[in-house]
C-alpha cells in the first residue's frame with residue numbers, strides 16, 4: 112500500500128501556497144494524500160504565528176495527536192511554517208515532545224532526506240531540493256491559482272513576527288514566475304493572485320527577462336504587464352501591497368485588462384503616532400494620498416484593508432482617527448485585529464501593551480459595526496448592475512419542509528431545483544445565483560437583484 116501524508120495548514124494564503132509546494136514534494140517521493148489523519152504515515156502542520164491564538168491552536172492540535180502516536184508509534188509528525196521559523200531556541204518545540212520534524216518553511220526541500228532517515232520504507236527517493244520555491248505547487252483549483260513572487264519581509268513593523276519567521280525579502284526570478292503562470296494558463300487557469308508580504312516591492316533578480324516592449328521601469332508594474340500578455344489569464348490581482356511602494360506605474364498597470372477591480376491595501380491605523388510606533392513608514396495623509404491616486408485612475412476600484420486596534424499607547428483620540436480614516440476612505444472590506452503581543456518583536460521589547468482586553472474588544476466592535484454598515488451601503492450600488500463572476504462552488508438544493516411532506520417524490524423535486532452557485536466578481540464581492548453544478552469554473556455575467564453586506568444576489572444573464 113502506498114504511504115500516505117496528511118497536511119494541515121493554518122494562516123495566510125502564503126502558507127497555503129507553501130503547503131501546495133510541500134505536497135508536490137511528498138508526491139514526488141512516493142506518498143499520496145489522505146484526508147484521514149488515522150490513515151496517515153506522515154502528518155505535517157504548516158503553522159501561523161501572527162497571533163497568539165494561532166499558536167495556541169497548534170499546541171492544542173498536537174495534544175490531540177497523542178492518541179494517534181500511541182496507537183502508531185511509527186507515525187511521523189512534523190511542524191513547519193512560522194512557528195519553527197521564529198522559535199530559535201526551540202522553546203515551543205520543547206512543549207511538543209511527540210513532534211519528530213520541526214523546520215522553517217525554507218527548509219522543506221530537505222523533507223525527502225529526513226523522511227528517509229526516520230522511515231526509509233516510506234520514500235522512493237531521498238533527493239533534496241535546494242530552493243523550495245522552484246517546486247511547482249500542487250494546485251487545488253484548476254481555474255484559480257496563488258503564485259508566490261517573494262518570501263520574507265524587510266519592513267519590520269514593530270508588531271509583526273514575519274521578518275523573524277520567514278526571514279528577509281527574497282524575490283523569485285521573473286522567468287520562473289512567468290513560466291509557472293504560462294503553464295497554469297495552458298492547463299485552464301484564468302485567475303492568478305500574485306503573493307508576497309510586500310508584493311509591490313518586487314524586484315526581479317533577472318531584469319533581463321522583461322520583454323523589450325514592456326513600458327514600465329518599476330519591476331512590479333513590469334510584472335503585471337508581463338502577466339497581462341499571457342493568453343488565458345483574464346483575472347489578475349495581488350496581495351498584500353505596502354502603501355509605501357504604491358507608485359504611479361503600478362497604479363497605471365492596474366488599468367490593464369486582466370487586472371481585477373480591487374486592491375487590498377493594509378493601513379493598520381489612522382493616527383500618525385501609532386503608525387510611527389508601528390514602523391509603518393507612512394502617515395495617515397500619505398496613505399490617503401495613495402487612495403486619491405488610485406481613485407483618480409480607477410474611480411470605481413473596490414478597496415479593502417487591514418486594521419489593528421488597541422496597539423500599545425493607542426488613546427481614544429488616536430483610535431478616533433482610525434475611525435475617521437475608515438470613513439474617509441469608505442473601504443469595501445476590512446479585517447480588524449485586536450493587538451496581541453508577539454514575543455521577539457520590537458513592540459514586545461519596547462512598548463507596554465497598555466490597552467485593556469475589554470477596551471480592545473470595544474474598539475473592535477466599533478470598527479466592525481462601521482465596516483458592516485459601510486459595506487452594506489456600498490453594495491447597494493450594484494443592484495441592477497451586471498457583474499462578471501468566476502464561479503468557484505455549487506451548493507445542491509436544500510431539502511425543504513414541503514419536500515419532506517412527499518418523501519416518495521423527494522428525489523424528483525430535488526432534481527428540479529438548480530441549487531446555488533457562488534463566486535467572486537471582479538470587485539472581489541461574493542456573488543450568489545441559482546445555477547447548476549456544471550457552471551463551476553466558468554466566468555458568467557450575473558445581474559444583481561439584491562445586495563446584502565456579505566453577498567450580492569442575482570440572476571445569471
Ligand code: SF4
Nearest residue numbers: 264266267268271273
Ligand atoms: S510589511 Fe510589516 S506587517 Fe507586513 S509582513 Fe512585513 S513586517 Fe509584517
